[in-house]
Amino acid sequence: MCNHIRMNTQSKRKYGEYFKYQREQAGLSQLQLAQKIGTSHQNISRWENGDVLPSIDYCVKLADFYGITLDELVGRDIK
Numbered sequence: 001m002c003n004h005i006r007m008n009t010q011s012k013r014k015y016g017e018y019f020k021y022q023r024e025q026a027g028l029s030q031l032q033l034a035q036k037i038g039t040s041h042q043n044i045s046r047w048e049n050g051d052v053l054p055s056i057d058y059c060v061k062l063a064d065f066y067g068i069t070l071d072e073l074v075g076r077d078i079k
Contacts (some may be wrong), residue, residue, distance in 0.1 A: 012048030018075040020048040022066050036059045 022035050023044070030044040039058065046052045054062070063073045071077075 009050060012053055015053060015074050016048045016050035018073065019044075019054075019062070022062070022068070022073065023048070026066060033065075037065055 023030070026033070028036070029041075032050070033042040034041040034044050037058065038061070043054070043058075047054050047058075059073060061069055063070050067071070
């Protein structure tokens with residue numbers, strides 16, 4: 001998310017739930033995912049807990065890794 005946009009904790013947690021769901025569907029631990037996309041398992045944990053949001057670069061890496069769109073990554077239904 002852009003730095004100038006403030007996200008409330010509830011919104012970040014909701015995104016974190018989507019990130020965790022995708023990882024679990026792929027059958028990966030936080031450490032395994034971190035190694036595959038080039039970050040730390042601590043970052044994966046922070047993203048999933050809603051402590052922080054990943055940069056757009058990491059969102060793109062995650063979506064590409066899972067073979068989904070950015071909308072799907074964050075649980076956005078565009079229908």
